[in-house]
Amino acid sequence: MALALRVLGDPGEAQDVVQEAWLRWRREDRSGVINAPAFLATTTTRLAINVAQSARKRRETVAGPWLPEPVDRQADPAVTVERHDALDGAVRLMLQKMTAPERAAYLLRKAFDYPYQRIAEILGVSGDSARQLVRRAHEGLGSGRRRVVDEAEHRRLVRIVLAAARTGNLAELEAVLRP
Template sequence: MDETAVAFEEYRNLLFAVAYRMLGTAADAEDTVQDAWLRWSAADRSDVAEPRSYLVRITTNLALDRLRSARAQRESYVGPWLPEPMLTSPDVAEGAEMSESVSMAMLVVLETLSPLERAVFVLKEVFGYPYAEIARALDRSEPSVRQLGTRARKHVEARRPRFEARGAERRAATERFFDAVMGGDINRLMEVLAPDVTLWTDGGGKVRAARRVIHGADKVGRWLTAVVGHAYQGIEFADMRVRRVTLNGEPALVVDGPDGPLTTVVATVAEGGRVEAVHMVANPDKLRSVARGRELPL
């Protein structure tokens, strides 16, 4: 491996981590990293004093271009659009701050930012880059970048999940929810769902899923008990296998059919140990990373 490749490989995981938080899908993040490699390998690197900063700048701008294009496509997406779930180490769920930035709930919030706001938020709040460096990366003035950062932070703070449960407490609450779901017990479900819980199901128009976000404990509980235990996509429930994993830093379920994953289920636990959001991804295009067992580098 030559020096050019060695330098790039040193930061490949970092570049993927930045791109994934910017784009919300592993496929787009990987394509962005590959484009960054093409730029890097063809560039005149004689004046590059800090390869890390240079590569992050290239990746961020490539991700921005891709995100702007993806925004238009997502406007015509069938049903709720959710990020692509990725496996993470179980240790991550025990309270690492970096894991919150890739949680399903947080990535959904980041979708509501403008592309530039998202870029500034990711670089500043997640990776700790100073505003001056972000301004150089985005070719903007530092005051304008600070303004973007302040606006993005306020927007995220107003919408981010508010839960204090961490570690064992959070996992225990999630396990109670999973047990109630798999048991099809509406009464137990109502005990663990927050009154204003929301259910997001992403089928992408390719498999059966709710076309709108479902609100409220009663509706969410009834929807879950109506679908669990029944055939799905021509596969009988007896032929499915449910396994507990960690996705995006959170305890989760993967429901497998004979040919691979059918859906993932992630629950966000609110203060008080109740579930305030459920995110289910069934779009087969978004289950490829889980099927391959690929783990998200944080």
């Protein structure tokens, strides 16, 4: 983990690399491996370098401002409108580019800082699957795929996310995001 983290600087991506190295170790005919720690270190380092140099990583761009901070009721009304517009655009982008499970995992992780295990419990998947959903959702933001957005679903999700950010009560958001 330390090797992958040193190369990538992102704990999520580092965990993905460590998982891939472990899978390769499990598939490998270990009778020819002389030094297991060296094999794992080399495999992890090479995988991390590949991820760091991948075309996806080099072309990755920020899709725009993400979810706003909780609304300050004392703030300037123009700031409130600006934050709402940013949230509106972010939710629309998620609806266009992510599947429902990816969107749920990404929103809970990135906007509300849920741990992967809690996301897994909400979505009924394993912790590793939750981590992969977040990774695929992040990759989907940079993809060319676009789905048609149902305006009623868009307005509903914006309202629920905004209410969760304002009040800190995430029960309704969790209920909407469950499969």
